[in-house]
Amino acid sequence: MTQEMVHSSGIVTVEEDNSWRYGEKNTNDSVSVTIVPELFKTADNKYLTGVGPKATTVYIRSGIPLAKITSGANVGSYGPYDKQATDGRQTKIAGLLESMVSVNINLSGWDVDDPLVGMTYRGDIVASKLPVKPESGAVWGGEFYDVEDDVVKPLSASAGAAGTPGPAGKDGATITKIELTQDTSSKAITAGKATLSNGQTVNITIS
Template structure:
């Protein structure tokens, strides 16, 4: 039995990018391909930020950050990471998350901006 003292820190999830409650009960489970994310941009504090725009990688079906210039499937926005997820210590370990696919999004409060092409990809999301 290990009775040593341990400390764990939890991040604060900023969901101010959500424009309404609509759609929050209908998220979809996804696997995040950690190797496609940039630590300083997507998880600077050790957590993948809530509201990161996501695209689905064609080979394998995992999800990574939306990038209109990508050619691996991530050039099509499919939704947003609904809640913050603790990033693994290694970028070779993938983690599970929840995908927000319809509802209202406050574009100015997203942790990573979405261009016009990305906005056009998600007809069930209304940007306010």
């Protein structure tokens, strides 16, 4: 079950959308990083929610893919992953913005109370429900799995993503796909099946 949070944005009421999470959030899956708020300000407002002509507060959406800045004035900070960027943010997705970040709008521009935010670096997600979806060839850091229709797809190299070697068996076979079986009434995962690179399948027992 995902947690929903409701915020007031002047005239607009904003409900935090955590549908990109698959299941409950873990307590040890995030780190604190510093973001550069101005990088989330774009003409199409794709990173924001609560936008309106009279809104005094807008919110940077949770679940936005973040990337580390490795060149320029903001080295070491983070911004939205962008394959068109030239400051390092085009290289790899480091994690996902853990929670919405409030931005106050005043005469001088944007004002963020604290640019230190939580970044989720591992876990099960529903990639199709991310507020901004990376291109299919994007490189993922951390340890992320995309769970959709009970099929688990590794996204990160450490999770055995496509094109990266996972743990090998005696004959060198690696896991290429995991399918899970879910009880329709309880929604609990009851079993599964792993497909190997040699074409064999292995049944997964859930205890």
